[in-house]
Amino acid sequence: MTKFSQYNFNDAINKSLKEIHFEEPTPVQEAVISLINKKKDIIVQSETGSGKTHAFLLPSMNALTSDQEVQLLIATPSRELAYQIYEDTQAILKNYPEEYNAFIFVGGADRDRQRRKLEAHQPQIAIGTPGRLWDLISDNSLHVENVQRYVIDEADMTLDMGFLDVVDKITDKLPEDREMMVFSATIPQKLEPFLKKYMHGPQRVEIKNNSIIPKNVDNWLMFSHGRDKKEIIYQLMTIGEPYLVLVFANTKKTVDEIYQYLRGKGLKVARIHGGLTPRERKRTMKQVENMEYQFVIATDLAARGIDINGVSHVINAEIPDDLDFFVHRVGRTGRNKMSGIAITLYDPGEENKIDAIEHMGISFEPKDIKNGEIVEAVERDRRFTRKANQEKLDTKLVGYVKKQKTKRKPGYKKKIKKAINEEHRQQRKIKIRQERKKQRDARRNS
Structure with missing residues (x-):
């Protein structure tokens, strides 16, 4: 059984993993971490809750340097997911030296304040929603010319929410040799042209749940x-x-x-x-x-x-x-x-x-x-x-049932039951005759 200790992560990551009680990688983490370490472009299809976030965070953060420039860029379609990834990132950065930083950029936050923060220094990790990331990249506040790893998380949701054009613009501004990682629960056909345009011989990883709903x-x-x-x-x-x-x-x-x-x-x-x-x-x-x-x-x-x-x-x-x-x-x-x-x-x-x-x-x-x-x-x-059996009753018989129920004569329930049984018996006889005719025709043709 694989342990996180086998991946040769730096001491800060190992200490953080111990503090958050992470010992064994999930299947998606085990499949992906080694590929990211080899600097492969990857397309990962795995369900929500499978551990995708740490699959890309851990190896990417292990490769960070103290240079004050954006090295890891993460685009995600919703503010909530951006905050979730940011919090997971902070839990790992907790044991890093002070010069390592992650910034979050989402709509609804003060844009001018974000620009002033970026003027002071650039973070090693930038996480955000496509619209706000593009705002800051297009006016040269967020510098992405040296990004080494680029993550698009929940890519199918990015497509569904109409952000793919903006993500296209962001991707076009990144270095040609950057490593690109796309994570998603599903990979829609409409996403394929984008993937083909920007990815270099990507390795596809699909983690299938043996049971769609967990046994627990x-x-x-x-x-x-x-x-x-x-x-x-x-x-x-x-x-x-x-x-x-x-x-x-x-x-x-x-x-x-x-x-x-x-x-x-x-x-x-x-x-x-x-x-x-x-x-x-x-x-x-x-x-x-x-x-x-x-x-x-x-x-x-x-x-x-x-x-x-x-x-x-x-x-x-x-x-x-x-x-x-x-x-x-x-x-x-x-x-x-x-x-x-x-x-x-x-x-x-x-x-x-x-x-x-x-x-x-x-x-x-x-x-x-x-x-x-x-x-x-x-x-x-x-x-x-x-219900289906009732609907299959002969129209005449349905009328008879309704009529008998309305009249409510003594013994009407027995009469209805008898009529239904007789109807089913007749239907079985017809079915048997049809089967026998098919068998005779088959013998004749052979």
Whole structure:
């Protein structure tokens, strides 16, 4: 089994790793660190929560010199992810000499103040969102002419959010011989022309999870029965003693509705979405980290950039439109081999969405809430097989069933059952005749 001590990192990194209790690399770290040390361009496809950040940080920081120039440039699509990477960087820099620095550049922060800071000196590590990085590069405040390693994190999200043109401009300003690393949960086809334009014989690394949902996460499915999901979420939050619950919704509007409902019920709830100011989101994240909140409601912005420790429960208030986000959401719990529970709520008419998730190889345990307890529920397949069988009845027979129910004559249930059984018997006979005809035709043709 590989240990971080085998990578010959400098003393400062080794001390920092010990302080944050990192001993063994994850599969993506083990696959990538040696390639970065060999100065290879790499394209890494790995799920959220697999340890991608330290996979590029550790070898890149190990190669830093004390020269006051940007040597490592990291572009990431969201402020939250930029702050997360910045905090991970600071945890490693903690044991470095004072002349080693990392600066963060994101929208919403004072641009003039950032420029003055850069006039004083350039950092060895620059982390930021594409728009702000480009602002500072284009006016020659941030000097990138000597960048040795360039990281684009969450590349698919960068594409989805429309930042690829800006990232293109940034990349064009970098040295030709810089090492380029692209990390992403998925590699969309639309990203390929950009990769081909700027990367030199990149090594592709794909880390596949043996099971999409970790074995230490219980994956539950709950049918709403047409009830208000906000009420169900409140019940789930108040059953048992969840340590930290993260609820996902698809839109800011729905997040706000759930947030207001739960606050009205007396729960202390935090919310995180793109409609809040960067300062509000940063403050909320600090409060969550300090365990001032037990319940957090968020859009998918949180799933792709915010690492909240200790999440015991994830609740999908809505099924995401992009099913890849389902995996990202559920990946927020069960971290560091701890147990977790993921709960997905669905309404009547959303069975096709559940089918699509199951088609990805994800299985659910059906659950329900009865008398204030979570109990086993009827298998979804059983319920919908029964419904499908009813729909297959002959139109005349359906009419007969409805008529008999309306009349409610003595023994009408037995008559209905008898009629249905007779219908099924006739259908079986027809099916057998059709099969025999196929066999005769096959023998005749042969």
